[in-house]
Amino acid sequence: MILLIHAHPYPSHSRGCRALLGAVREVPGLEVRSLYDLYPTFDIDVPAEQAALARAALIVWLHPTYWYSVPGLMKHWFDVVLTRGWAYGKGGDALAGKPCLWATTTGGQPATYAPDGLHRLPFDDYHAPVEMTARFCGMQWLAPFVLHGAHSVSETELAAAAQAFRARIAAHAKDSDA
Amino acid sequence: MTEALAYLAAAVLCVPLAKRLGLGSVLGYLIAGALIGPWGFGFIQNIDSAQHLAEFGVVLMLFVIGLELEPKRLMAMKRDVFGGGTLQVALCGALLMGGLLAMGWGWKGALVAGFALALSSTAIAVATMNERNFMPTPTGQTAFSILLFQDIAAIPLLAIVPLLGVAAAASSEPGWMGAAKAFGAIAAVIVIGRYLTRPLLRVIAATGLREVFTAFALLLVIGIAELMVLSGLSMGLGAFLAGVLLAGSEYRHALETDIEPFKGLLLGLFFIAVGMAIDFGLLINAPVKVIVLVLAYLVVKVVALWGVARVMGVSHRQRLLFAFLISQGGEFAFVVFGAARMAGVLDPAAAGLLTLVVALSMATTPLLLIAHDAWMARAECAQGGKPDPDVIDEKDAPVIIAGFGRFGQIVGRLLIANGVRTVVLDHDPDQIEMLRRFGNKVFYGDATRLDLIEAAGAKEARLLVNAIDDVEDNLALTDLVREHFPNLKIVARARNVSHYVQLKQRGIDIVERESFEAALNAGRRALEALGHEPYRAAEMANLFRRHNIKNLDAMVPAFADEERLVSVAKAGREELEAQFARDRAEFEHLHPGRGWAPEAEREAAPAADREAAAGGEVPAERQ
The missing domain is CATH 1.20.1530.20 (Na+/H+ antiporter like fold)
Incomplete structure (x- = not known):
């Protein structure tokens, strides 16, 4: 089973994430957990989340980038779900070895993530906290999927990105079937 | 003594019967009197x-x-x-x-x-x-x-x-x-x-x-x-x-x-x-x-x-x-x-x-x-039955609120303030006179009557908020809607646990107990007053809520069988205690200060990073 953790507070106002999610929703064996739909009051059901993670062969995190990081509820999900003794620390090997695909969208153009750009650093430099969260839990970090300029890319570009995203997930779906 | 017997027997027979027939208790007593009096059977x-x-x-x-x-x-x-x-x-x-x-x-x-x-x-x-x-x-x-x-x-x-x-x-x-x-x-x-x-x-x-x-x-x-x-x-x-x-x-x-x-x-x-x-x-x-x-x-x-x-x-x-x-x-x-x-x-x-x-x-x-x-x-039916040209738009279809007292009013005000068109049913029109002035449809009368909810637009409505306080009437309306408008979604108010269960047994998904959230908040505030950190108190209340609802839903199939119900309730209580004990133990165990990483590393790392990686700082119960 592929578990896609989706975190967007206003999914119907989303452009990038909605296109990406729409492209993969029908992939067989994929289970989507939309955190903001499940836990609008931020009261995360930890056992339910951990059970879903335990069943997953591939874990996908899909969210828009907010303030160089994950949206608040996704961060809260890290805080309460990835607990010591379960995700890390002594006996904490529930996620060990599971591949993790991080997919995120940004509003800025790729060029803004450069030393002379608005955000000063290449986007790769902003991966670290999320990447280390996965690695700390022993997960296998896959090459992230990033869609820049989610508000401004053309429909064709958006569709192409969505297809590329689907291809990456579908490849894993086949792997996990085998 | 025989007179007392006649009075009491006549009252016990006639009053419930009259009430059942919708005649009211006063008429029941009057009939009882006529029956036992000098012109009836002459007992008195x-x-x-x-x-x-x-x-x-x-x-x-x-x-x-x-x-x-x-x-x-x-x-x-x-x-x-x-x-x-x-x-x-x-x-x-x-x-x-x-x-x-x-x-x-x-x-x-x-x-x-x-x-x-x-x-x-x-x-x-x-x-x-x-x-x-x-x-x-x-x-x-x-x-x-x-x-x-x-x-x-x-x-x-x-x-x-x-x-x-x-x-x-x-x-x-x-x-x-x-x-x-x-x-x-x-x-x-x-x-x-x-x-x-x-x-x-x-x-x-x-x-x-x-x-x-x-x-x-x-x-x-x-x-x-x-x-x-x-x-x-x-x-x-x-x-x-x-x-x-x-x-x-x-x-x-x-x-x-x-x-x-x-x-x-x-x-x-x-x-x-x-x-x-x-x-x-x-x-x-x-x-x-x-x-x-x-x-x-x-x-x-x-x-x-x-x-x-x-x-x-x-x-x-x-x-x-x-x-x-x-x-x-x-x-x-x-x-x-x-x-x-x-x-x-x-x-x-x-x-x-x-x-x-x-x-x-x-x-x-x-x-x-x-x-x-x-x-x-x-009269209501004739008035409400007229086709309303601006109801055609699906998005404009109304939300029906049955019961506009303490509970229904808050639901209604939240919806109305957000531009949702509502139709209110209540038996006290003075209270809702104001709504009417704001261009909402208001129907006076008993919301458990089919003709009235039909007139309110139950056929095209998107949602029914069943906020009636009387349990019997509330369930009567629920049954009526289930039978005649099976596609109409219901948000229901439950007065108590047995009412909650009865609504769930009728297949209503969205049921809110009228005092549960308020009482839970009071409990949370009590924990705060006892010195618990506010967020910790909120976590405890959240855990209680989740457990309580899960346990209540487990009771639904057993509700008719009292013995089973007692055992389910007892098991639930014990489970809750065990869960809180586990939660406390984990919290102590994972409490910040006995951190996840070697002390030196913690000191060296900037605060933000430490928080980010210390996934275990806020504990939660495990399976």
Whole structure:
């Protein structure tokens, strides 16, 4: 089973994430957990989340980038779900070895993530906290999927990105079937 | 003893049956009385003693009403009591007197009878209003104000009867003597109610003898009633006054609960006595005459009361209901007719006929109200059934809110403030008058009626918010919607756990217990007050909520089986305790300060990074 953790507070106002999610929703064996739909009051059901993670062969995190990081509820999900003794620390090997695909969208153009750009650093430099969260839990970090300029890319570009995203997930779906 | 057997058996048989048939309990008692009385099976022959005892039912009722009415509120009602009351008695009295004069009666008889007939039955009107939960509404209060004035107006009416009589000067004392006695009695009631009763109640309550407290409560009311009789005033008025004076006291609820069963039984006896007093012999001898008189009486009174309602600002749709509620003749009329017969103002045949007319008019009140309900239902349907051109748009389809009290109002205001078009159903239109002004559809009436919810747009509505507080009505509406509009989504209010389960068993997904969230918040705040960190307290409350709902939903299939239910509930409680214990242990274990990483690393890392990686800082229960 592929578990896609989706975190967007206003999914119907989303452009990038909605296109990406729409492209993969029908992939067989994929289970989507939309955190903001499940836990609008931020009261995360930890056992339910951990059970879903335990069943997953591939874990996908899909969210828009907010303030160089994950949206608040996704961060809260890290805080309460990835607990010591379960995700890390002594006996904490529930996620060990599971591949993790991080997919995120940004509003800025790729060029803004450069030393002379608005955000000063290449986007790769902003991966670290999320990447280390996965690695700390022993997960296998896959090459992230990033869609820049989610508000401004053309429909064709958006569709192409969505297809590329689907291809990456579908490849894993086949792997996990085998 | 056999008499008591007859009373109780008749009441136990007839009242639930009448209620079941939708006739109301008052009519049930009246029928019970007619059945056991001299004209029915004749179990009871001497009805005078029963009537005398039953009068105390009315007295106790007024005492209890007084208890619920604080002096401040009574002062606010004084315009209605004296303005509206004077208008009603004067208008109805003059019209009825005119009618009797036109029938060829002498002026003395017409005057006494006309004004006696202008009065209404406090017992029937208030009992009916209570049954329909109508007393607290503005219209109900207006009706009650008028009934209160009638109690006052009955006093001079009774006083003039002997003056008019041929057997005049029955009373030898001068007028000022009577007035002085009346003032003295009222002053005595105020002194007793205000200054003597509370210390006495304190002493009696301290003894801890419950039955002595009850005995004292009865003694108080009956004593005041007797004092009133001695001074020529209305017993009910005195009891009412005593009740008002005790409304602010700490014993108010205790007095109310103690008096309540006596009040209920004696009031029932009162209605039975009225039923027994109906002279069916007279009715059989001259049925047409009697029926025409009753009808004429009711028409005159209803028309006059409709006018009074208009002047007093009763809302348009409730005027007829108001008029019907107090259209009947009152128990005071019996007393006045009796006195007038003794004084020779009325001849015995006329007094008997009028007594029959009043008794029958009392029996018509429940029937008139049933007719009123049916008529209103039809009117609502005709009004609401019209196709509304702007309902076609799916997005514009309404949300129906059934019940617009404490609960429904908050739901409604949130929706309305967000531009959602709502249709509100409630049985108190005054409360929702405001909504109507803001362009919302408001329907007055019983939301458990199919025609009404259909008129509200149940067919095209997107959602029904079932916020009715009465469990039976709430479930009746749920069933109705399930059956006739299976696609209409329901958000339901549950009063308690058993109601919650019953809604879930009917397949309603969205059920909110009315007090659960508020109580949970109070619990969270209590934990905070005990020194828990606010966020930690919120986590505990969240854990409790999740567990509670899970456990409750597990009860749904077992709910019919009490034994299984008890075991499920017990297991749930134990599980909750275990879960909290586990949660506490984990929290202590993972508490910041016994961090996840070597101390040196923690010190070296910038604060933000440490937080980010310390995934275990906020613990949660594991599987």
